[in-house]
Amino acid sequence: MQPSNTVEVLYHDHHHWLTGWLRRKLGCPESAADLAQDTFIRVLTARETPTLIEPRAFLTTIAKRVLCNHYRRQDLERAYIDALAQMPEHVAPSEEERAIILQTLMELDQLLDGLAPLVKRAFLLSQLDGLTYAQIGA
Structure with a gap:
């Protein structure tokens, strides 16, 4: 069976079933449908x-990864919106700039998630906390 046929049969x-599983996890049918599609896109675009x-x-293994990314994106969006709310209105970015x-x-x-934990920590200490490499090494 060709890979595309395999994915077609799997879909x-x-x-x-996968959409229902995600709906129970999320409580939102629209998000569940989106994440089910994202799961199958990952299957379809896999090398093998x-x-x-x-x-x-x-499918559950892949969907859990997609779900984790979904939650991370929500957390990041929330943090960004909170930071925007603290900005004076006259300097707030436009909707396009926000996107x-x-x-x-x-x-x-x-990209940061792909780094080894110590490398990631060193990068963040350097870029966000302004530490020198000597300070990070110590």
Whole structure:
């Protein structure tokens, strides 16, 4: 069976179940539908579609990662909105600038998440706290 056919069968057989599983986790049918689609997009864009013995366990694993990213994005958006609320109105960014900044923050978060914990900590201490490399090393 070709990989695209495998994904098609996986989608047909398990999409409804996955959407229901996500709906129970999120309590929001619209978000559940979006994240179910994101899950299948990850399957579709994977380099290789593995041979599946337990397709629901496979989908659950991917959906948990998608769900984790969803929660991280929500937390980041909330923190950004809180920071904007503290800014004087005359210097607040436009809606377009807000969207661009939020997207940039998400990309930075993903890049930082890919770093080893000590490297990430050193980077943040340098960039956010203004410490020198000697201070970080100590």
